[in-house]
Amino acid sequence: MTILQLLQRLQQIDRRIIYLALVTVLSLPFFVEYALPVYPDTCTRQTFTALEQLFSDPQTRRKIVFIISNWGPGTSGENGPQFEVLLRHVLRRRMRFIFLTTADDPIFIESAQLGVQRAIGAEQRRALAAGQPLPEWTYGVDYLNLGMLPAPVFASIADTLLTRTLSLVPIDYVLRRPLTPENFPLLENFRGPQDIALVLVVSAGDEAADVCGIVQSQLPTLKVATATMGIVATDLYALVRSGQLCGLINSARGAAEYLSLIDPGAPTMPLENSMSLGKLLLLFLVLLGNVAFLLTRHLQRAGGLPSAELPRRPLAPLPRKLVLALFAGLIAGYVACTAIEVFRTTHYGVVRQRLPRPGDDPAGRYAPYERVSLGALRSQAQQLSGAREPDRAAALARREFARLLESRIGEFVAAILTLGVLAFLIGDNRFYRVTEAIIIGSGMAYFLVEKWDKVLRPLWVEPIAAAATGAAPRTGMLWLLLLLPGSLWYFVYARRLRWLNQLIVALFVGFAIGPEFQKQVGLMLPQIIDTIRPVWPLTVDGTGRLTLDAVRLEHLIFVIVLVLCLCYFIFFFRPRGRAGTGLLTAGRLALMVGFGALFGNTVNTRLAWLAPRIGFIWQEWIGKLFAT
Amino acid sequence: MRRRLIWAAIFVPASIYLLLFFTGGALAFGPRRLDLSPLANIISTCVPVLTVMAVGLGVVNLFSLHGAALVKHRPEWPLSLVVCLSFALTFWACVAQNRLDARRRQLQAAAQAARAEVRTFQNLSDPAPPDQALRHLTHEQRQALEDLQAFEDSYHFEPRRFYATYVNAPLASTVMALLGFYITYAAYRAFRLKSLEATVMMLSAAVVILGSDPVGGALSRGILPAWADFDNRVIAAGMQRGLRLGIAVATIAVSLRILLGLERGIVDVQHKED
């Protein structure tokens, strides 16, 4: 192989080799622990300061923090640490809070509930380590879970959610009790948006922008902060600059930075280390590719060869024997893990998370998991309930044991499905195809049931049934009229009356364009007004000296970039002469810098999705095998 | 006529939103006031319900394909069988869960009176009977409470929750995790110093990636994070605001064109059918 060929190969490394390198690199921190220094950025510091001031203000301390938690296991790599660290701040300052989700999947509210428990556990561990008494937070007094309020489009519910919350949510999620101050003392001080100290949006999307554009435009004193993924956070910086957002936590990095502000000196977690290594590998590969590219071009020019684009090569299938060996190894490994787990569960008990205990050595390090037998669970249940109800203690212990066992079985199911999806990376294969078929079939069934349970039954069937039985006013029967437009969907199959289907489609076009007018104007005006600020960076200070105002200089650059990008999309503008071409080129370059920043933020987000899955395989699925 | 009806179907709901916006949710005629917010509530109910009513289209589309593969014994029939089996199993799981939930609701409803009776004696942090209030309950009320407690204290396999937690969620999050692999390869393949624009984009991305990483911060003693911060807060934010202002105007303009029936190709009727 010549040097030129080698360099060309380096520019076109088989993607599967890169994937393997990435998995290896991401897995290392789960076996080797180390700490990295963290430098909180300006936005994170400002968020911390803003929330600290808010939580210290006697006026706002009487109010509650309203948390919209729209994240699930899919985005737990970024949103999980964000939720936990923000909640730790809220808990530490003894601010009362309520939380809910507008996603229509119970896993979202359960992720939030788990996040609350983890945050409480973390604060308790911190207190123990600091020699303080174990702090406690009481459900219904200090915090409340309002459950799910499904909204396919958040913008359509944003206003009502914050201005008429209690009219939308009838019972709480945990105890299933009516939301009255008698049931939940926290509600004594919550009547409406005037009692909200802060709206905290932790999500994978930009719901905070809807809160700002739709709700805050009517209630400008409403404080809104958000924690979201890097790729979405970049969109929201503009809202921070305009003051519409008082805080923004950007991706898992932002969570780590925030943790360093509330807990200075805390070490970086394996997840953060894993993402760090992933980013370094990415940059190394980019560097490698570019070095190879530049050397190739140099050699081609030196050799008098034309510099040609490298031909695109299709993804070659792996050798059949290699594929068979891979899958055989996978199946053998899975069977071995199953056998080990069955043996250890039978002999030592079922695996569970180890919680901090009052007697723990503050300087000690304890394993994250432990095995517990049914007998041990029964003893613990009896200690908690005392000698009053020995039968109940036994039943509770059996229930807990069964739930832990179910959880462990579930992890094995999740592991094989995870591996099935990852098999897509090596190309088209049977294992992946079967997983895909399971995705399609189960996805369809779940989709049908979810839509019935979350939308059709509560919003349509139950009001009609209540009206029919007299439990609600008879006008509820008018909802039956929805059958008329609803049936129009199926006229797409009719030959002659096909146009009737276009009526329902047109109706949805109307529903889609209707809110856009208010939303776009509500977002646009504050941004225009916020852009109008002094930009001349040279100011005269008190002693008469000329100084450079950094904030104004930044704003000047901001305005220049804004003008260039806005001008780039003037469609009737045709570049004439060097000035016009120069303007377009400058606009294009500004766009490329911006998109590069977006790409960079997205790298953080995507690796924050990948690292937890790798972590699940090593720490949860395989790691728990060896718990004692 | 058909064209006008279709246009009216676009115009009416969009106009309601415009009316709500321009009137602030209420029409004021001197001292009298007409509240329009029920309109907003009706629309917010109609939209999701009507969306769900289309689900039959998806069922027909999916099962016509896989059903035909099974019936006609096409080469891909084993995968179609897996589709149908996983559909059936998941559907059973969800239906079984509904039965369990119905039983739970029935017990809760039966115990509701008893719970109301003892409400004032319940302590949220220790809801453990027995206490004084139980003495005032009837035998039936006490039995209902005991039945509910026995149900909640015992373990019930919840198939739908199992599916959502251990099948659906891991599948979805692993699919998302694939993006980590793809973005790494996309960066390696696409970021080449081929032109000024490509170079600029690559450098900007590299600064943000490294600046957002603790290693980058440690190596540069905080300089790279500051540059990344500047890139995000100033340049990317300026670019975004510039584009967003334009997109906002464009969205309003296109929505207006659709509203006025000027935009063809959105929902169209052929001239000969008109």
Added chain:
Amino acid sequence: MPSTRLGRYEFFAPRAATVLVGLLSVIHLAGSSLASEADPTADAGTIRAAVQRGALAAVVAAVLLGIYAARRGRALPIRQIPGLLALRQAVASAAQVRRPSLFTVGGAGDVTRVQSFAAMPLLRLVARLSGKYQNRLLVPVCYPAMLPVHTHAIRAGLAEEGAPEHEVACEIRFFPGGQFFFAMAATGWMLEEKPAACFYFGWWEADSLLFAETGQTIQATQIAGTDQLSQIAFFIAACDHTVIGEEFWAASAQLSRDPQLLGSLGAQDLVKLAILFVILAGILLCFHPGFAAWIAAAREIFVSRGTGGA
């Protein structure tokens, strides 16, 4: 050829509606002015609402003026959008190599997003070209309610080409389960069918890279267009052509060459220039201390002063 004249009814109804809304607004303002006199704290809210409505009315008026001007033959010429020019060539190339084309609005393009509908003129064009070249067209769909939307666009495109019988070669497949399940199944379909031209338009979220990279592995020509700025970077990295932001919204005007749509596009540009003028004039006026105080007051009304604002 699309009609370039509005029928009398279509022209009358929008004017009537505009008058009606304006009248109601006047009635409302007249009614609410009495209320605000009684409650001074309502002033800021009234000002904000009035300015928002005024701004929207100004943009709407500008767009309507642009349309009027275009009807009188005064439309401004616009520049070409490269991504849209490449679209025709991509379908033709796919037909040459006898591989299908693929069009999708992605896993987030549901029926409540106006971007999904804005992508339909492009699907219509792709369908028309597929009919012209007698090439297969694959359309994966994530939401059942979008099935008829796609069906109508394809039928309309084929009817324009005079090839309605080609509908049998256009396959619309529904993949359930939400954005990511859809992306997995649809990309699996791509691996199976190996389309030579892939088109991604509409509201895109994270699944954009799944499609774009899969298209790379099968060496498809890829053209994408969205106003989701966060996804554009991926499309730029992985696709052959990308239609960015506003260009996506201008697509239907450019494709149809309808003077009224082009006129509205010109009006949009004038609105943007007006916004630029307001911003630059405001910045210049900031040198005046009186104006600086006034703009700070305006920021109080329109922009919530969170303590973290830069």
